[in-house]
Amino acid sequence: MSDTLTSIDRLLEKSNELKNGPERIGVLEEAVRLADEQEDLDAGFRARLELIDSAAFGGRPDILLSAFAWCLAQHDSDPDRFPCNDLLWKYKWVVGHVTEFPDIPRAQIEAMLDDMARRFTEAGSTLHAVFQARRETLAAFGEIDAANRATADIATSKRDWLSDCRACVYDGSAGFYAEQQMDAKALAEAAPILAGRAKCTHVPHRTYGQLLLPLLRLGRADEAREYHEVGVHMIGDDPEFLSAAGLHLEYLAMTGELDEAIDLMQMHLPNAVATPSVFNRMRFYWSAWLLFVTLFEQAERTVRLRLPADFPLADARGSYEVAALMEWFGKEVRSLATQFDARNGNDYYQRWAARRWR
16 A cells, blocks of 8 residues: 555544544545545545535535536546445535535536436436425525425425435425425424424524524514524534524524624624635625614614624724625625526526515
8 A cells, every 4th residue: 555545544534533624624635635646536536525525514515516526527437436326415415505606507507407317317216305406406596486396296206215314304395485484384394303303414403593584473482582592502603504593693683682693693704704605605694784784773883893804894993883884794695696696597686685675
């Protein structure tokens, strides 16, 4: 065994001792670099499979997409040497994240979804996971009627070895219905999760945030507060849960818990600034905008904050004009919404922003 291969194996072993996040991703990227330097495709494939996992659950969808594309190309060039079973499972993560980048054309995303369906069919899948991915993609495109129709395909398709775990399926449906303000249905879908009968690495972490506004709209404020307290503790400051953090921030702003909202915003803003996910940044920025609108409406004109040094309005003095922050976040959200609409070929996110600005 060469010294380089030994070093790669040691890096892979070290990565197994680390939780998903920047450090583990860095170790795996070094393993990939060494493999590529030695033109060792097998080691590069093994290292990238691990990197895909870490990037998917460490808040780095950009690295996920790149590593997966490399592995899929190796499989297509030599299927016996580079098997696809693990790649098929990870394909769901890729399709789930690719819509978060407005510079990736819609036609390319649709072709990716078709390719996923083809490969799943060839593997003997019922396409249960593909139908779920299609609904999520259509929803991300703002094609809500088509996404609702895709729900029927999910319901009539049998689960198989490529289906997401039941917790993720329930969570995905609950989030979809919550976004459409179909609140009772969202809670019904989440019932097995809330009862403790279904959970996984990301559930119920994501679920609690998704149910906060449905509970408020249904007049169940005490339950919303309970789920907020549990959920916000579970997600901590993990960048993978930036979207959930935004929902908790939105809840706090809407319920007038502004001191707590400021603390939460300060905790997660560095992740929002740094995230490669343009969509998650847009959603979190909207929640921050809501916070500053609420402060402004309560006649708060200045606020003391600890903002990341790379934030465009960062001021070492720590004192900020609420109106300036409100304007900056609002402008950013509108700009990002326009980018997504240009990609999707509609005005869904501009209407989404206008509806929420009311």
